[in-house]
Amino acid sequence: xxxxxxxxxxxxxETEDGPKEILRGVDLTVxxxxxxxxxxxxxxxxxxxxxxxxxxxxxxxxxxxxxxxGEDVLAMSVDERARAGLFLAMQYPVEVPGVTVSNxxxxxxxxxxxxxxxxxxxxxxxxxxxxxxxxxxxxAERNVNExxxxxEKKRHEILQMELLKPKVAILDETDSxxxxxxxxxxxxxxxxxxGSSDLGVLLITHYTRxxxxxxxxxxxxxxxxxxxEEGGPxxxxxxxxxxxxxxxxxxxx
Amino acid sequence: MSVADTMTADPLARPHTDSVAxxxxxxxxxxxxxxxxxxxFPVPTGREEEWRFTPVKKLSALFAEGASDGxxxxxxxxxxxxxxxxxxxDARALGILPPQDRAAVVAAxxxxxxxxxxxxxxxxxxxxxxxLTGSGDTASHGHVVVRAGRHSKATLVLxxxxxxxxxxxxxVVTGDGSDLTVVSTQRWSDGSVHLAQHDALVGRDxxxxxxxxxxxxxxxxxxxxxxxxxxxxxxxxxxxxxxxAGQHLEHRSYIDHNAPHCTSRATYKGALQGAxxxxxxxxxxxxxxxxxxxxxxxxxxxxxxxxGARADSVPNLEIETGEIEGAGHASATxxxxxxxxxxxxxxxxxEDEAKRLVVRGxxxxxxxxxxxxxxxxxxTAAIEEELASTAYASANPAANPAANPTAPNADGQTVTKxx
Ligand SMILES: Nc1ncnc2c1ncn2[C@@H]1O[C@H](COP(=O)(O)OP(=O)(O)O)[C@@H](O)[C@H]1O
Ligand SMILES: [Mg+2]
Numbered sequence: 001x002x003x004x005x006x007x008x009x010x011x012x013x014e015t016e017d018g019p020k021e022i023l024r025g026v027d028l029t030v031x032x033x034x035x036x037x038x039x040x041x042x043x044x045x046x047x048x049x050x051x052x053x054x055x056x057x058x059x060x061x062x063x064x065x066x067x068x069x070g071e072d073v074l075a076m077s078v079d080e081r082a083r084a085g086l087f088l089a090m091q092y093p094v095e096v097p098g099v100t101v102s103n104x105x106x107x108x109x110x111x112x113x114x115x116x117x118x119x120x121x122x123x124x125x126x127x128x129x130x131x132x133x134x135x136x137x138x139x140a141e142r143n144v145n146e147x148x149x150x151x152e153k154k155r156h157e158i159l160q161m162e163l164l165k166p167k168v169a170i171l172d173e174t175d176s177x178x179x180x181x182x183x184x185x186x187x188x189x190x191x192x193x194x195g196s197s198d199l200g201v202l203l204i205t206h207y208t209r210x211x212x213x214x215x216x217x218x219x220x221x222x223x224x225x226x227x228x229e230e231g232g233p234x235x236x237x238x239x240x241x242x243x244x245x246x247x248x249x250x251x252x253x
Numbered sequence: 254m255s256v257a258d259t260m261t262a263d264p265l266a267r268p269h270t271d272s273v274a275x276x277x278x279x280x281x282x283x284x285x286x287x288x289x290x291x292x293x294f295p296v297p298t299g300r301e302e303e304w305r306f307t308p309v310k311k312l313s314a315l316f317a318e319g320a321s322d323g324x325x326x327x328x329x330x331x332x333x334x335x336x337x338x339x340x341x342x343d344a345r346a347l348g349i350l351p352p353q354d355r356a357a358v359v360a361a362x363x364x365x366x367x368x369x370x371x372x373x374x375x376x377x378x379x380x381x382x383x384x385l386t387g388s389g390d391t392a393s394h395g396h397v398v399v400r401a402g403r404h405s406k407a408t409l410v411l412x413x414x415x416x417x418x419x420x421x422x423x424x425v426v427t428g429d430g431s432d433l434t435v436v437s438t439q440r441w442s443d444g445s446v447h448l449a450q451h452d453a454l455v456g457r458d459x460x461x462x463x464x465x466x467x468x469x470x471x472x473x474x475x476x477x478x479x480x481x482x483x484x485x486x487x488x489x490x491x492x493x494x495x496x497x498a499g500q501h502l503e504h505r506s507y508i509d510h511n512a513p514h515c516t517s518r519a520t521y522k523g524a525l526q527g528a529x530x531x532x533x534x535x536x537x538x539x540x541x542x543x544x545x546x547x548x549x550x551x552x553x554x555x556x557x558x559x560x561g562a563r564a565d566s567v568p569n570l571e572i573e574t575g576e577i578e579g580a581g582h583a584s585a586t587x588x589x590x591x592x593x594x595x596x597x598x599x600x601x602x603x604e605d606e607a608k609r610l611v612v613r614g615x616x617x618x619x620x621x622x623x624x625x626x627x628x629x630x631x632x633t634a635a636i637e638e639e640l641a642s643t644a645y646a647s648a649n650p651a652a653n654p655a656a657n658p659t660a661p662n663a664d665g666q667t668v669t670k671x672x
Contacts, residue, residue, distance in 0.1 A: 054599050055598075055599075056595055057591060057595065077598070077604070078595060078598035078599055079598040079599075079600075079601050079602055079603050079604065079607075081599075082598070082599055082600055082601035083601045088599055090596070090599075093596065094590075094592045094593055094595070094596035095593075096593050096596065096597065096610070096611065096614055097614050097615065097617075097618075098613065098614025098615055098616070098617030098618060099610050099611070099613070099614040099617075103610075104597075104600075104610075107602055107606065107610065108597075108600035108601055108602055111600070111601035111602045111603065111606070112600075112601040143614070144596075160600060164600065164601070
């Protein structure tokens, strides 16, 4: 049983006109086995939240705490956070020229586990996970994210999540830009990971569509750098019908 | 006519600090002196176009005429390949290209030439390997002539090691339809100086590949030149270099498209680490009026790992005919891409290992072109050793930018010029 606890988190980014506050006090607790959907309009700060938890150097935490099982996440380096059990599936995965997917996965797995995986079982595991995500085996020999289509990048993120077995995964708009088939495949991957471990999921999305395939336990509406409303899955249905307008107008009053 | 096309920004290279120097060459590359006559080349002062980046003061021993010993030569020869002395006149009769600078002409005049002869139609399963070992800091000269017979297929590896002040001319002549790869590694001890001109006259429909790997030595300057003996030739010039503090590593390539329907690629990649690390790449491509159907592309990328290092990158493309398939160049110099490091670290990979992966990946496409697995592994390991040796120990605070007039700011920088 793990708990990711975010309290009073404020975050700013450096801009030409000085620091700009983007997160304005975020409180959120994700326990193992729970799936939290964060929904909000573009520019509301969803990616900022995800990156800040992962430790992206662009974002400066100006207040609040983030802990994983009581450990201070904000004091950890980016790689320490990942080794502690956090995983971020990125909205825009990064190309790493000259580094093959198979080398990358093996290196990451070794770093996370603290020892190299047994070759035979690892190769089998990777093959099976790729098969589940309908990824061509030739994929393993391509360079990380180089020339990948949007859908391939997202599947590759989920592949990593399934192989690295984090305690809490943050999925930043993994659904954006996917067609229905790819969306189903990716959702199955998330559900597999939830079924096989006690994964806690923070599912960031702009659309309700993915919530047909991944059932959230909690829905949080995120506007202008903070959570403005929380509820159960029914809140997603309301958003589907009403959109974000109600929240954005109230937020700007 | 002189053509400048757009510099291609490289995702790996951001953020980068290109500045375009206002240097205008006074002559076409075609007008540069090429001769076997020592007196045709005055001793360089450092002001000449072809020497302006090079620390010529450290090179006087190699500009002076006079007989000298060569390096210790150890070879391993596949069946059919022979090594024997060859007279200067016989070498010239093979059609070797003339020296193009003072160091090369002195090397040709001072050294006893050696012929590595690969017979026609030989398809060598094993490489020809030559280890050249220096044993001191007195000047030495070498002239290696390589003849790859018609329709032969071979790989020649020249490994340079030890301590040396060495000037070298390597003259390759490849036969029609042949396929030759030359890999030259420069892994000298500290304090070594190496000036080299590696030429190839590429046969009709022949394939030629030259890979320069320069890791060790205080001053190394390797000039790889190509001309074509007939149409249909295909030349690839590749280079990998890693400069530490105190090293000057210079690579120049000159592809003279003097025949129709030939292709060429030049790809050089370097990493620099340490406040006084210095690299230079100058890539000249000349497409002559008669070279219709030419297809050429040259690329240089530099990865600056610490403050104060300086990479110069100068692609020059001269085009004298409009009837070509393609001609382009790109040059980019930058630091580690923070996004790449973040992505790798976000998967649990520690920072130093993430940097190692990125550097390995950066060089991967060139290392892959080395046709020998053991050499590939050796070079990869050597690069990783370089990376670890002074591994970001510090951006050395002792390095005073004011003391180094060629590096006007303490930041890693590059100067890029194109014509
Ligand atoms: N480097 C930056 N400089 C200025 N503004 C930024 C920077 N990075 C992000 N922002 C702003 O922060 C806000 C939140 O962005 P983001 O977290 O990406 O939102 P979301 O993921 O919800 O679409 C946006 O208004 C965006 O323009
Ligand atoms: Mg976003």
